[in-house]
Amino acid sequence: MLYPSTKQIEPFASKDVSPCTIVHDSVNSAVSGTPAIESWQGATAAAASARVNGAGDESQEKRATEIKDAKLIFNQAWKNIEDHYGRENIHLPREFIFLMGAPGSGKGTHTPSILRARGITNPPISVSQLLQTPECKELINQGQMISDRYVIELVLHAMLDCDPSVGVLVDGFPRTDIQVEALKMLHEKMAELRREFYNTDRRDQFPRPVFRICVLYVDEDISVQRQLARGKMIRDHNLEVKKTGQGVMWEERVTDNDETVIRNRYSIFKAHYGSLLKLSKMFPFHLINATGPIREVMQIILREFEYQSSLELESDTYDAISHIPLATQIGVHARQELISRLEHYQEIEPVLLQRAIQFIDDHVIPQVNRHSISGHAMIRTEDSLLGDGHFVDIVMDVLSERGYHVSFDSRTHHEPVRVDLTTGKIELET
8 A cells, every 4th residue: 555755845935016097087557567477377477366265255345245244334324314304404514624634634633724715604513523522432442443333323423513614624434434435425425315305495405516635645653652641641741730730731632642552553554544545536536744943844845735616616617717818827928928028029129118117116106115114006107108009018018027916097087278159069179
């Protein structure tokens, strides 16, 4: 099983610019191998082939059983949900973010960043918080798993308890192969409900579901180190509170104090990691290297969860507007085009370029300096040079190259100069 390697993240560069307004009046993977060794006996090769084929058959049979079990478990859980709420009263959020991660990867630390990035105001659904019964706690403290049927039904109830007008983040689901299959079935069920109620007055109650999968990854050694360090920090804090009588005791996690239990938890995550990767074929999948510092990982998360219209708009809506280029795409080559124009002015029209620069020195920069604290300057002038559109283009290009946001607004005033008393016609002069 392959795990992601560490990536170096370059910080985003930003450029401060000052606004200025001039108003003028008037992959494919390859598998390579070596040829079979002739000295191997046919019987040996046949036996090896039988073992491989047998393993493949066994794997397929196991997979079919898992899917069958998942269907039974999900269908029963969903029947209980429909019996409880009524099919027509089910109202789930449109956007779901399913957050998974290795123990100690920082899910709790980074959850607020994901919520802010997506504008989600529902409190996160934490599966570990849902499983707070004494029986569940005992099994969790032993590093064991809770039954899939119980977890799925708890999660569905929690989803239906959310504000459906905004998205929701689910922390710690899916964890097992059966839960992964159940997640796919939930998406299918939401799509089925949308089709069923599409031509009714309940259409908006059943939006097109948007599922995102986010997995925070750290390797086993880092996972162990972080959890042991967290356990020590909590113990030290609680010891200080007991000593001084000041402060609030923090809850100690049994899983943060025993390295054997910690490694057992990681082995469970690792065993089901392959199942999570299967979801990448169906849903937007964000595999995030959470090894680095908190700030660096946060920047990766914010970039991953930026708005993506192709994922979030209905397909008909997206198709209708997608021919309009994105603002970010328009700006990709704008800088190079600006440089080419300035070089052209210098080579072909040097006199006009100098005249534009002189205009900027005389009329623009003094006003910009005067309004530098506010960061905005509006320059009104009746200079006849600005009646030439090409001259205006050169001025704007020069200012843009120097980092200003500049716009040009030409206003023409008409003055009455003569009135025909017979016809009432008024002759205007610009």
